[in-house]
Amino acid sequence: xxxLTVPPxxxxxxxxxxxxxxxxxxxxxxxxxxxxxxxICTRSGKDTITGIATGTNNLEGSSNGGTxxxxxxxxxxxxxxxxDAIAGTxxxxxGGKGIELAPGGNGGSAIxxTxTGSLNTENRNDAIAGTxQGGNGGxxxxxxxGGNAIxxTxTGSLNTGNGQDTIAGTxQGGNGGSSNExxxxxxxxxxxxxxTxTGSLNTGDEEDTITGIxTGGNGGSSxxxxxxDAGAIIGVxxxxxxxTxxxNLNTGNGKDKLVGTxxxxxGxxxxxxxxxGGTxxxxxxxxxxxxxxxEDTIxxxxTGGNGSNGRNGGGLGGDGIxxxxxxxxxxADKEDTITGxxxxxxxxxxxxxxGxxxxxxxxxxxxxNLNTGNxxxxxxGIxTGGNGGSAVGSGSGGTxxxxxISNNxSLxxxxxEDTITGIxTGGNxxxxxxxDGTGCGIxxxxxxxLxxxxxEDTITGIxTTGIPNYIYFNVISVTGTGIVxxxxLxxxxxxDAIAGTxTGSNGDNDGNGGAGTxxxxxxxxxSLxxxxxEDTITGIxTGGNGGxxxxxxGTGIxxTxxxxxxxExxEDTIIGTGTGGIGNxxxxxxxxxxVGIGIQNTKDATITTGWRNDTITGYGNSLGKNATAYxxxxxxxxxxxNGSDKxxxxxxxxxxxxxxxxxxxxxxKTGDGNDEIIATSILDGVQQKVSIGGGISIDLGTGDDYxxxxxxxxxxxxxxxxxxxLRAFNRSQLLVSGVISGNxxxxxxxxxxxxxxxxxxxxxxxxxxxxxxxxxxxxxxANGA
Numbered sequence: 001x002x003x004l005t006v007p008p009x010x011x012x013x014x015x016x017x018x019x020x021x022x023x024x025x026x027x028x029x030x031x032x033x034x035x036x037x038x039x040i041c042t043r044s045g046k047d048t049i050t051g052i053a054t055g056t057n058n059l060e061g062s063s064n065g066g067t068x069x070x071x072x073x074x075x076x077x078x079x080x081x082x083x084d085a086i087a088g089t090x091x092x093x094x095g096g097k098g099i100e101l102a103p104g105g106n107g108g109s110a111i112x113x114t115x116t117g118s119l120n121t122e123n124r125n126d127a128i129a130g131t132x133q134g135g136n137g138g139x140x141x142x143x144x145x146g147g148n149a150i151x152x153t154x155t156g157s158l159n160t161g162n163g164q165d166t167i168a169g170t171x172q173g174g175n176g177g178s179s180n181e182x183x184x185x186x187x188x189x190x191x192x193x194x195x196t197x198t199g200s201l202n203t204g205d206e207e208d209t210i211t212g213i214x215t216g217g218n219g220g221s222s223x224x225x226x227x228x229d230a231g232a233i234i235g236v237x238x239x240x241x242x243x244t245x246x247x248n249l250n251t252g253n254g255k256d257k258l259v260g261t262x263x264x265x266x267g268x269x270x271x272x273x274x275x276x277g278g279t280x281x282x283x284x285x286x287x288x289x290x291x292x293x294x295e296d297t298i299x300x301x302x303t304g305g306n307g308s309n310g311r312n313g314g315g316l317g318g319d320g321i322x323x324x325x326x327x328x329x330x331x332a333d334k335e336d337t338i339t340g341x342x343x344x345x346x347x348x349x350x351x352x353x354x355g356x357x358x359x360x361x362x363x364x365x366x367x368x369n370l371n372t373g374n375x376x377x378x379x380x381g382i383x384t385g386g387n388g389g390s391a392v393g394s395g396s397g398g399t400x401x402x403x404x405i406s407n408n409x410s411l412x413x414x415x416x417e418d419t420i421t422g423i424x425t426g427g428n429x430x431x432x433x434x435x436d437g438t439g440c441g442i443x444x445x446x447x448x449x450l451x452x453x454x455x456e457d458t459i460t461g462i463x464t465t466g467i468p469n470y471i472y473f474n475v476i477s478v479t480g481t482g483i484v485x486x487x488x489l490x491x492x493x494x495x496d497a498i499a500g501t502x503t504g505s506n507g508d509n510d511g512n513g514g515a516g517t518x519x520x521x522x523x524x525x526x527s528l529x530x531x532x533x534e535d536t537i538t539g540i541x542t543g544g545n546g547g548x549x550x551x552x553x554g555t556g557i558x559x560t561x562x563x564x565x566x567x568e569x570x571e572d573t574i575i576g577t578g579t580g581g582i583g584n585x586x587x588x589x590x591x592x593x594x595v596g597i598g599i600q601n602t603k604d605a606t607i608t609t610g611w612r613n614d615t616i617t618g619y620g621n622s623l624g625k626n627a628t629a630y631x632x633x634x635x636x637x638x639x640x641x642n643g644s645d646k647x648x649x650x651x652x653x654x655x656x657x658x659x660x661x662x663x664x665x666x667x668x669k670t671g672d673g674n675d676e677i678i679a680t681s682i683l684d685g686v687q688q689k690v691s692i693g694g695g696i697s698i699d700l701g702t703g704d705d706y707x708x709x710x711x712x713x714x715x716x717x718x719x720x721x722x723x724x725x726l727r728a729f730n731r732s733q734l735l736v737s738g739v740i741s742g743n744x745x746x747x748x749x750x751x752x753x754x755x756x757x758x759x760x761x762x763x764x765x766x767x768x769x770x771x772x773x774x775x776x777x778x779x780x781x782a783n784g785a
Contacts, residue, residue: 006034012042022052027066029053038075055093055108065093065108065135088113092147098140107135107147107174122161137177137187146174146190146217162204169195173238176220186220189238189265198247206254212243216265216278235275237265237305244284253292264305264318277305277318277345286327304345307356314348314356314389333373340364344386344398355389358398358427367406374414385427385439397427397439397466409448426466438466441480454492465517479518493531499538504554507547516544516554516581530567543581543594551591553581560600569610580622593624605636612643627657634664644673650680661691672702679709689728717765731771739782
């Protein structure tokens with residue numbers, strides 16, 4: 001069947017019209033070709049337009065494969081009202097086989113449907129489908145590259161009108177050709193893209209579905225390689241992209257679905273050198289993407305290709321990105337769902353050199369403007385790093401990030417009960433020799449602006465590191481972090497919940513197992529604002545247990561703040577729990593347990609809770625050899641403002657370790673109100689007498705305040721009837737000085753001789769002192785010894 005070329009123009013009937021064009025085995029094959037000025041008008045009815053094209057194939061010598069385009073429209077196509085179907089299939093031809101050492105030809109490119117003009121299906125339930133299959137590169141001295149493929153590409157105007165419309169594009173890149181000589185280079189895989197739009201694509205109102213699947217071709221293989229050329233990057237897998245938009249894509253009102261799946265091609269097997277895996281991206285938007293009002297769903301899944309195995313080094317795994325937005329993505333009002341899943345490819349194994357690093361996996365990467373409008377919206381990102389390749393020197397696991405908002409990016413969930421969830425898991429090291437490190441896991445990473453709007457919002461981040469397997473692995477540099485904020489994070493007004501969980505992985509117990517990695521629940525170095533309302537901020541950090549060789553446990557920190565953390569007015573709760581990982585028992589003894597810190601507020605940092613009855617609690621746990629635990633470490637300023645506030649720091653450790661409920665050189669201010677501060681230190685289940693350290697300064701403000709704890713600190717009870725609870729001591733165990741009858745400041749110094757080490761608590765403004773065996777007012781305190 002020959003190519004169908006328009007003009008001559010076609011005007012159909014009011015019935016069901018069918019147009020078919022097919023062209024095979026030519027260098028430039030087009031099934032249906034609508035030229036500039038040409039038009040097809042099928043009028044109403046169930047119309048069908050089908051174009052099939054296949055380029056020249058498997059020619060001798062180094063000739064490239066022919067191109068294939070199912071339907072090419074540079075004019076106008078209007079199929080009228082009715083349930084219409086337009087389908088285009090393009091197949092690129094395979095590259096020719098090189099003779100002797102001559103290179104193989106490149107595979108031909110393929111496009112299912114290309115529109116540079118105007119394509120309009122008008123109203124009713126229409127279906128547009130495009131499939132492109134790139135040709136494979138030819139075998140040769142150097143292998144040919146695989147052909148690129150696109151399912152549907154639109155640079156003009158594509159409009160499906162109102163109705164339940166379906167647009168589906170599938171692009172499969174061709175595989176790279178193999179090298180038929182051991183010292184030469186195979187070809188790269190071709191890129192595969194499901195749908196690409198640089199023009200205007202509009203599906204109109206009602207329940208529309210747009211689906212794009214792009215798969216990169218695999219890199220070609222080689223039986224050898226130059227052993228002196230270990231740095232060469234050959235046989236690279238092609239990129240796979242489900243949907244890419246740099247124009248204007250609008251699905252109109254209604255329950256719309258936009259689904260993109262991108263799979264990077266693998267770097268193929270190469271004896272000497274490394275072939276990288278291709279990048280996989282589900283949805284990439286650098287233009288304007290709008291789904292209109294309605295309960296819309298946007299889902300992107302990207303999987304990076306695996307790196308190749310190679311004698312002189314394994315290839316890098318490709319990055320996987322679920323949704324990448326550098327433009328404007330707007331789902332408008334109603335209950336919208338955006339989901340991104342990214343998985344990095346695994347690094348390749350190697351014999352004589354280092355294994356390849358695993359690729360990064362990112363669920364949602366936003367450097368543009370992402371807006372879900374008002375209503376109960378859900379945004380979820382899942383990122384998983386690829387595993388490092390095994391070798392004499394093994395590759396690092398890739399970083400996994402659930403949701404990433406970079407410097408100039410903005411994510412706005414609008415008003416309503418919104419849910420934002422990010423889950424990041426780092427890739428593992430694989431058994432071998434020396435490791436560069438396992439992968440970090442980050443639930444939500446924000447260096448731009450994240451705004452959940454007003455309403456009862458929930459922001460959750462979960463980060464877990466990959467498993468460290470190697471003896472020389474540097475545990476300090478790798479952390480599983482729930483939420484990392486270096487920009488502006490605003491939950492808006494309402495009963496908001498912000499929760500971060502960071503978990504370090506256990507060192508492996510097989511081979512050369514590494515130390516446990518660190519876990520941090522929430523790390524804020526920017527501005528984190530929960531807005532007015534009864535807000536809850538929770539951070540849980542758990543260090544991993546030590547492995548069989550590097551047997552130390554990892555550090556666990558619940559919340560660490562080096563910026564500004566503000567819950568504003570309302571009865572707010574901040575809870576941080578940090579647990580250090582357990583040291584492993586080996587032939588060299590027991591490894592050190594990791595440090596556990598509940599809440600850490602660094603120098604020049606501020607934590608402010610605003611008015612009302614606020615609660616701040618820090619739990620630090622470290623159970624094992626050389627244990628160190630802190631409930632709250634404050635070198636900055638913690639200010640709970642007015643209200644009856646409660647601040648608690650509890651540290652739990654084992655005998656011989658260090659434990660302070662509250663520690664630091666900063667300032668704690670509780671403002672006006674009946675405030676309560678409790679510092680507790682526990683060693684092996686026994687409450688310790690000294691629970692405060694570092695010389696911290698505490699001001700309880702006006703009100704009937706309660707303070708429990710003892711250690712190196714300065715505490716001012718302020719105005720009101722204030723109580724100092726020292727029930728860890730009998731009165732005779734403390735030396736009291738500075739008490740002066742009639743002193744309006746009510747100053748007193750309490751000194752404890754702890755194993756020949758004098759520890760002094762300096763106080764002012766307290767009216768009542770409670771000991772284990774007695775109670776005193778200020779005026780009788782000095783007489784109680």
